[in-house]
Amino acid sequence: MIAIPSIPGFLREPNGPIGKPVNRVDGRKKVTGDAHYAAEFTLPDLAHGCIVSSAIARGRITRIDTAAALALPGVIHIFTHENRPSLAWFDRKWKDDDAPKGSPFRPLYDAEIHHALQPVALVIAESFELARYAARLVHIEYEVAPHQTNLRANRANTFTPGKDKGGFQPPPKPRGNPEQAFLDSPVQVDVEFTQAAEYHNPMEMHATTVLHHDDGTLTVHDKTQGAQNCHTYVCNVFGLPKSAVRVMSPFVGGAFGSGLRPQHQLFMAMLAATQLKRSVRVELSRPQMFSFGHRPETIQRVALGADRDGTLRALIHEAVQESSRNENYVEIVVNWSGQQYTCDNVRLDYKLSRLDVHTPQDQRAPGAATGVPALEIAMDELACKLGMDPVELRLKNYAETDPNTGNPFSSKELRACFQHGAERFGWAKRTPAPRSMREGRELIGWGMAAGVWDAMQGQAAAKAVLGVDGKLVVSSATADIGTGTYTVMTQIAADVLGLPIEEVTFCLGDSSLPTAPIEGGSWTVSTVGSAVKAVCDRVRSQLVTLAGKLDNSPLKGVAEADVLFADGHLIVRNDRSRRLSITDVMRGSGTLSIEEEARALPYLLARARHTFATHSAVFVEVRVDEDLGTIRVARVVSAIAAGRIINPKTARSQIQGAVVWGIGMGLEEEAFTDHRLGRVMNHDYAEYHVPVNADVPEIDVLFVEEHDDMVNALGAKGVGEIGIVGVPAAIANAIHHATGVRVRDFPITLDKVLAGLR
Amino acid sequence: MAQLKASLRPATAPPPEPIPVTLTVNGVERTLHLAPWTTLLDALRLHLDLTGTKKGCDHGQCGACTVLVDGRRINSCLTLAAMQDGRKVTTIEGLTTGDALHPLQEAFIEHDAFQCGYCTPGQICSAAGLIAEGKASTDDEIRELMSGNLCRCGAYPNIVAAIRQAMAAVATKAEGAP
Numbered sequence: 001m002i003a004i005p006s007i008p009g010f011l012r013e014p015n016g017p018i019g020k021p022v023n024r025v026d027g028r029k030k031v032t033g034d035a036h037y038a039a040e041f042t043l044p045d046l047a048h049g050c051i052v053s054s055a056i057a058r059g060r061i062t063r064i065d066t067a068a069a070l071a072l073p074g075v076i077h078i079f080t081h082e083n084r085p086s087l088a089w090f091d092r093k094w095k096d097d098d099a100p101k102g103s104p105f106r107p108l109y110d111a112e113i114h115h116a117l118q119p120v121a122l123v124i125a126e127s128f129e130l131a132r133y134a135a136r137l138v139h140i141e142y143e144v145a146p147h148q149t150n151l152r153a154n155r156a157n158t159f160t161p162g163k164d165k166g167g168f169q170p171p172p173k174p175r176g177n178p179e180q181a182f183l184d185s186p187v188q189v190d191v192e193f194t195q196a197a198e199y200h201n202p203m204e205m206h207a208t209t210v211l212h213h214d215d216g217t218l219t220v221h222d223k224t225q226g227a228q229n230c231h232t233y234v235c236n237v238f239g240l241p242k243s244a245v246r247v248m249s250p251f252v253g254g255a256f257g258s259g260l261r262p263q264h265q266l267f268m269a270m271l272a273a274t275q276l277k278r279s280v281r282v283e284l285s286r287p288q289m290f291s292f293g294h295r296p297e298t299i300q301r302v303a304l305g306a307d308r309d310g311t312l313r314a315l316i317h318e319a320v321q322e323s324s325r326n327e328n329y330v331e332i333v334v335n336w337s338g339q340q341y342t343c344d345n346v347r348l349d350y351k352l353s354r355l356d357v358h359t360p361q362d363q364r365a366p367g368a369a370t371g372v373p374a375l376e377i378a379m380d381e382l383a384c385k386l387g388m389d390p391v392e393l394r395l396k397n398y399a400e401t402d403p404n405t406g407n408p409f410s411s412k413e414l415r416a417c418f419q420h421g422a423e424r425f426g427w428a429k430r431t432p433a434p435r436s437m438r439e440g441r442e443l444i445g446w447g448m449a450a451g452v453w454d455a456m457q458g459q460a461a462a463k464a465v466l467g468v469d470g471k472l473v474v475s476s477a478t479a480d481i482g483t484g485t486y487t488v489m490t491q492i493a494a495d496v497l498g499l500p501i502e503e504v505t506f507c508l509g510d511s512s513l514p515t516a517p518i519e520g521g522s523w524t525v526s527t528v529g530s531a532v533k534a535v536c537d538r539v540r541s542q543l544v545t546l547a548g549k550l551d552n553s554p555l556k557g558v559a560e561a562d563v564l565f566a567d568g569h570l571i572v573r574n575d576r577s578r579r580l581s582i583t584d585v586m587r588g589s590g591t592l593s594i595e596e597e598a599r600a601l602p603y604l605l606a607r608a609r610h611t612f613a614t615h616s617a618v619f620v621e622v623r624v625d626e627d628l629g630t631i632r633v634a635r636v637v638s639a640i641a642a643g644r645i646i647n648p649k650t651a652r653s654q655i656q657g658a659v660v661w662g663i664g665m666g667l668e669e670e671a672f673t674d675h676r677l678g679r680v681m682n683h684d685y686a687e688y689h690v691p692v693n694a695d696v697p698e699i700d701v702l703f704v705e706e707h708d709d710m711v712n713a714l715g716a717k718g719v720g721e722i723g724i725v726g727v728p729a730a731i732a733n734a735i736h737h738a739t740g741v742r743v744r745d746f747p748i749t750l751d752k753v754l755a756g757l758r
Numbered sequence: 759m760a761q762l763k764a765s766l767r768p769a770t771a772p773p774p775e776p777i778p779v780t781l782t783v784n785g786v787e788r789t790l791h792l793a794p795w796t797t798l799l800d801a802l803r804l805h806l807d808l809t810g811t812k813k814g815c816d817h818g819q820c821g822a823c824t825v826l827v828d829g830r831r832i833n834s835c836l837t838l839a840a841m842q843d844g845r846k847v848t849t850i851e852g853l854t855t856g857d858a859l860h861p862l863q864e865a866f867i868e869h870d871a872f873q874c875g876y877c878t879p880g881q882i883c884s885a886a887g888l889i890a891e892g893k894a895s896t897d898d899e900i901r902e903l904m905s906g907n908l909c910r911c912g913a914y915p916n917i918v919a920a921i922r923q924a925m926a927a928v929a930t931k932a933e934g935a936p
C-alpha cells in the first residue's frame with residue numbers, strides 16, 4: 001500500500017459540494033440558447049465555405065473545372081489541390097495528440113483519392129446558400145482505381161501492430177498453453193463475432209469559424225475536444241506563430257471522440273481565412289459527417305474452455321479490425337479479456353487489416369465497447385452450456401488481482417455491482433431456460449453482462465485567481481462536450497476553498513489557458529480535476545498563511561491541517577467559533593487577489609504497481625415480438641464502480657447516455673458500405689439509425705461505494721465510457737434468453753432474430 | 759482504368775434575387791430581404807443572429823431546429839423563410855420572460871435533461887408544442903411524440919422526466935386560472 005499525501009480536511013467536510021447532485025452550472029445557457037457553438041460566431045466580413053466531397057473511393061482526379069461555379073456573382077474563391085498554397089512538408093507537422101503511427105491525411109494535398117467522401121475542393125462564397133449551390137457546379141473527373149473496403153473479404157490480409165498510438169498497449173504475451181487447455185476442457189464455447197462500423201454523429205455537425213481580426217490574428221472557434229491540440233496543429237500546418245492564433249471551444253455539441261483529432265473542416269476554414277485574409281466558416285453537412293473517423297468494423301473470435309463447475313481453463317480472444325492505408329489506428333480490444341477473469345491459459349491476439357477508408361477514430365469506450373461484449377456474450381453462452389447462472393459464472397472466475405500483470409487493483413467493487421445490480425433488477429426471479437418468460441405475444445428476456453474500462457490519468461495544469469470579493473476563477477484548457485466538466489471542476493474548486501458554487505467560475509475550451517490534454521477516455525476528472533484541486537490547495541495555503549499573520553487573528557499559530565474551509569470562511573477545526581471570512585483575510589492583509597498555477601501528475605509509483613479500472617454490471621430486460629421479431633429494451637439497471645462520484649446527477653446522465661449508446665450499438669447502428677462503390681450508403685440520420693426517445697426505457701443507474709486513495713487525490717475514476725461497455729452484450733444475452741436465438745453480429749436487427757425464430 | 763465522367767452536370771442558373779419576408783419573431787416584427795432559397799432555420803441563425811435554434815442535419819431528420827410557428831412545432835430547416843411570411847415564430851430565445859425561465863427550461867435544468875445542450879433548444883420547443891397539442895398524457899406517449907427530436911447524448915429518460923414535470927406545472931397553472 002502506498003501512502004498518498006492529501007490535505008486533511010479536504011473531502012471530509014460533509015457539507016462540501018463534492019458528491020452533491022449539483023445542477024449544471026452551464027445549464028441556464030444551454031436551455032436559453034445562450035450557449036454558442038463553433039458555427040455561431042461571426043464578424044461582418046464572414047465568408048461561407050462548402051466542401052466538395054470525392055465521388056469515388058480510390059483513384060485520382062484528372063480534371064477539376066471550377067469555371068461555372070466561379071462565374072456566379074458572390075463566389076469568392078475555390079480551393080483545390082491545384083491551387084492550394086504550399087504547406088508544412090513533414091508528417092510530424094501534421095500530427096496531433098491523438099494521431100496513431102503513420103502519415104496523417106492532408107486535405108487538398110494532391111490528386112490522389114484515398115477514401116470515399118474525401119474533401120477535394122472548398123468553395124468560398126458570400127452566403128451559405130451560394131457556397132452550397134456553387135459546390136454542386138464544381139465539375140470533377142476521376143480515374144478510378146480498384147478499392148478494398150470489405151473487412152470480411154480482407155480478414156486474412158492482416159498485420160500485427162506495435163505500440164502505435166498513445167494509450168495503446170499491445171496484448172500481453174500468452175500464458176499457459178491455451179490451445180491444449182481448450183481442447184482438454186470438458187465444456188467449450190468457440191464463437192465468432194462481427195460488429196459494423198459506427199459513426200460518431202454528434203448532434204452538432206463539425207464546424208469551424210475563423211475570425212480574422214484587423215491586426216491579422218485569428219480566433220478559431222472549432223468543434224474539438226482539445227483546443228490546444230488544434231492550436232498546435234494549425235500553427236504547425238500553416239506555419240503560424242502560436243501568438244497569432246487562439247482556438248476556442250467553450251461549447252461542443254457532442255463529440256464522443258470525433259473531436260479528438262483536428263478534422264478537415266478546421267484545415268479548410270484556416271486555409272481560406274489565411275489565404276483570403278477574412279473571416280470564414282466551414283460547416284460539414286450530415287452526410288459529410290461520414291467522411292472521417294469512425295468506430296472500426298471488427299471481426300472477433302472468442303474461445304472459452306471450462307470445467308463442469310464453471311472454472312475457466314482456457315480463454316482465447318482474437319480480433320481483426322480495419323485501419324486505413326496511411327495510419328495504424330489501434331485500440332485495446334482483447335486485453336481486458338485477460339483482466340476480467342482468472343484463467344491460467346490465455347491467448348489474446350489483435351490484428352489490423354488495411355482498407356481504403358479514412359483512418360478510424362476513437363469512439364466512446366474505444367475497443368472496450370467492441371471487445372468486452374464479445375467476451376461477455378461468450379461467457380453467457382458458457383453459462384448456458386454449464387446450466388449455471390451467468391452471475392454465478394462470473395463470480396466463480398472473479399479476478400481479485402489483475403491476471404494480466406499479477407498486480408492488485410487500486411480498487412475493484414465489481415462484486416458489489418453484481419450484487420446490488422441483481423437485487424435492484426430482481427434477477428433472482430429469472431427462470432433460466434430461454435423462452436421461459438413471456439407476456440402474450442411478447443417473449444421476455446433477462447440478460448446481464450459485466451463491463452470494464454481503464455481509469456487513466458494524464459498531466460494537466462490549472463490556474464486560480466481569487467479576488468478580494470471572494471470570487472474564484474479557475475481555468476484549464478480542457479473541454480466540456482456534455483460531460484459536465486464545467487460543473488464538476490466548479491464543485492472541486494468550491495469544495496477545496498469552502499466557497500458557495502455561485503462564487504466559482506471555471507473556464508475551459510480556450511487554447512490560451514493552462515495546459516490540459518484532449519478530453520477523452522474518461523480521464524478528465526482525474527487529470528484536470530487533480531490540477532484544479534492542486535491549484536486550489538495552493539490558494540488555501542496562502543490564505544492560511546495570510547490569516548495567521550493578521551493582528552489579533554483567531555487563526556494565529558493554527559497549522560493548515562487544523563483549518564477547515566466552509567461557507568466562505570477559514571475555521572479552526574476543533575473550535576469552530578474561531579473563524580475568519582476569506583474576504584476579511586484578503587482585505588485585512590491588503591491582498592487584492594491571490595493567483596496561483598499548479599500542475600498535477602498521476603501517482604506514477606502507484607500506477608506502476610496497480611491496475612486502475614472502472615467496472616460495471618448491466619442487467620437488461622428485452623421484449624421480443626414473437627411474430628414480428630421486433631426488439632424493445634424494456635428496462636436497464638446499470639451498477640457502476642468508479643470511485644468517488646463528484647456529481648451524482650451529471651454522472652448518472654453520463655451513464656444513461658452511454659447506455660443509450662449501448663442500445664444503439666446492440667440494436668441499431670450500422671454503416672452500410674456498398675463495396676462496389678466503396679462508400680457508406682446510409683450517410684444521414686434517416687438511414688443511419690441512432691436511438692430515439694421511444695427506443696429508450698427507464699435506465700436505473702446505481703453507483704456502488706468504492707474507496708480509492710491511489711487513483712488520484714480525488715478518489716474519482718471518471719464515468720464517460722464505462723456506461724456503454726457491458727450494454728450490447730447484456731442486450732444480446734437478453735435476446736437469447738427471450739428467444740433462444742443467439743445473434744453474434746451487431747447490430748441485432750429483427751431480421752437476424754426472425755431468421756433464428758423460424 | 760475507366761474514366762468516370764460526372765453524368766449529371768447540374769444546370770447553371772443565376773442565384774435568386776432577395777425578396778422581402780416579414781416574420782414576427784419572439785413578438786417582434788422583422789422584415790428581412792432574403793434570397794428565396796433561404797430556410798427559416800438559416801434566416802434565424804444567419805440573418806437574425808438567433809443561434810439558439812440549432813442545425814443538426816438540415817434535412818428534417820433530427821429536430822434540433824424545432825421552433826414554434828403560430829404555436830405549432832415545425833422543423834425550421836424544412837421550410838423556407840418565405841413560406842412563413844406573415845407568421846409568428848417563437849424560438850428558444852423567446853420562451854423566457856425577462857429573467858424568468860419557462861417551466862420547461864427550469865425542468866430541463868432540474869432533471870439534467872441534456873448534456874452537450876445542442877439538441878436542447880429543439881427539445882424544449884418541441885415539448886412546448888407537444889404540451890400545446892395536449893395529446894400526450896403518459897410517459898410512453900411523451901416518448902413517442904418526442905421521437906422526432908434526436909439526442910445523441912442520450913438524455914432521453916431525463917427529457918421525459920422534465921416534460922412530465924413541466925406538463926404538470928402547466929396543467930396546475932391552467933386549473934388555477936380563472
Ligand code: FES
Nearest residue numbers: 816818820821835
Ligand atoms: S436541422 Fe432540421 S431536422 Fe435536423
Ligand code: FES
Nearest residue numbers: 873877909910911
Ligand atoms: S444533449 Fe447533446 S444531443 Fe442532446
